[in-house]
Amino acid sequence: MYLIKVSQFCLVLVGVASWCNAEKKPNIVMIVADDVGWNDVGFHGSNQINTPNIDALGLNGIYFDRYYAQQSCTPSRSALLTGRYPIRLGYQGLPINPGENRSISHDFWTLPKALKGLGYMNHLVGKWHLGSASKNFTPQAYGYDSHYGYLDGFVSYFDHDIQSDGHLGKDMYSDHQPLTNTTGEYFTDMVTRRSIEVIKNHPQEKPLHLVISHLAAHTGKSTGDMDGVLEVASDEYNDKKYGYIPDKIRRMYAEIVERMDTSIGDVVEALDRKGILDNTIIVFFSDNGAPTNGFFKNRGSNFPFRGIKLSLFEGGVRVPAVVYSSKFKNKGRIYKNLFHITDWAPTLYSAAGGDASKLGLDGANQWTNLVYDSKLVKRDEILLNIDEVEGYSGLIKGRYKLINSTFGDGDETFNNYTGEVSVNRPYNVRKVLMSKTNRALGNCKTLNQEKLLLALRKKMTMPNCRPNVDTLKCPGECLFDLKEDPCESKDISKKLPRVTENLRNRLQIFNDERKPQLNRPVDPNSNPQHCNGFWYPWMDEDGCWFDSHQI
């Protein structure tokens, strides 16, 4: 009786809300995690780390199965902003260092600029990492109305500093104004606070585009080493809470990921309180696979996939992703079509009422597929990347993937299977159902949520694949059948020479169209000592500002 009443009540509410919002453009909230692996979210089968809010977003929306990002931060973020492959922009190489003079040409279409044209307010909270040498290279120059956070690749979680070329400096800004009073505040909490402020203060009559770009779960210390996560909570706290995780560093990582998940719940709650949740599209994904080992190792796990951040094996580029919208016709499902990070720009632009068809983007507009659970748009191919300096590239076509040399010339650290999670607990379904996100979104669902969640989760859990040592190196060209062999253990390039040739030809076409990468050495003039210990847009005459006064 009670349940029936509740669902009737909800039906009425939903009806009114969708009627009220019939002519309103949807709000868009994009949440980007940093360096979080396939196996570090609850919905893919990891029981070590609780991500109840992320799991609940997918349960009330869509879980992506074949979602691909770029191999590292800067390339991924350039693809997200422009809807183009990084090779079009010269952004396919290693990430930008603080003090590096690099920027995306202003000739390119960007999503925030286009949304602005449709009346949106655009806000970026957190990481940028697409250029910081001049104010003209920062978020506001590409269509954002505001930016709160850091401009380079990462900062330490409490001190908010980063080292480059031997110089340590702070990187924490609110619209080009250095924040001198935030030291000591945990950055994920700053992200939450600012995001909620943006939502609260947003004028109802305008549509909102909010990108929440987390520091979590990147390492924080500039040594780029595992101690970057050690400062997040005390050892005793983590040992107690995550004692079941044998690896000490992974316990810190688990805490960072869980606190990001909590932040997501708080943001969903804020949207609900504002009364705009029903008309908001919420996207969550990781910018690349976890760097389990190697540079900036955080002990995230991409298992059972092989490879880590920077690799073009599945572990480096196939990442967790979910999307929610009340418009979806069939909720709580798995999206099996290929989806690439470049697809968000045309997909969201189209959701906002824009025409993405004539922009010449690499991304595919998959909005109709997502809303109607249809297969009208077929994305058959993804260029994973071509890095002509490091000398490796890869492309997916249908079920096949061609790898042409590997990052670090087959170095085990980047290309082997790693990060297997040996100790697990039972999956905490109740935590998902009781999460802030599910309480805000799932009220109207039937009792079957628990059953549905477990069934979907089972479908998304990869069967364990075992490495085949014969193909571990993959020194030249390797072909994999991702359908039969998602863990890339058997090179079949000799067995299927025509498929291999077809994919090689496609890769060659992209290679012919590729721009040379724009990476540069660090400019010594960028030294933060010239600006009270802050990294600053040193190429501008008035780059260094403090308390509204030029230094």
Ligand SMILES: *[C@@H]1O[C@H](CO)[C@@H](O)[C@H](O)[C@H]1NC(C)=O
């Ligand atoms: C920065 O890069 C631009 C081209 O991308 C170049 O024209 C300019 O000279 C560079 N400036 C410095 C100070 O290196």
Ligand SMILES: *[C@@H]1O[C@H](CO)[C@@H](O)[C@H](O)[C@H]1NC(C)=O
């Ligand atoms: C920090 O400074 C900014 C402006 O410089 C101000 O808006 C903010 O309220 C300050 N925060 C705290 C916690 O004092």
Ligand SMILES: *[C@@H]1O[C@H](CO)[C@@H](O)[C@H](O)[C@H]1NC(C)=O
């Ligand atoms: C494969 O990689 C090699 C070495 O980086 C490169 O010379 C060649 O052009 C690549 N082939 C294709 C089809 O891109």
Ligand SMILES: *[C@@H]1O[C@H](CO)[C@@H](O)[C@H](O)[C@H]1NC(C)=O
């Ligand atoms: C690569 O990974 C496999 C599976 O974890 C392991 O058996 C093998 O020893 C690793 N190879 C090297 C050289 O580390």
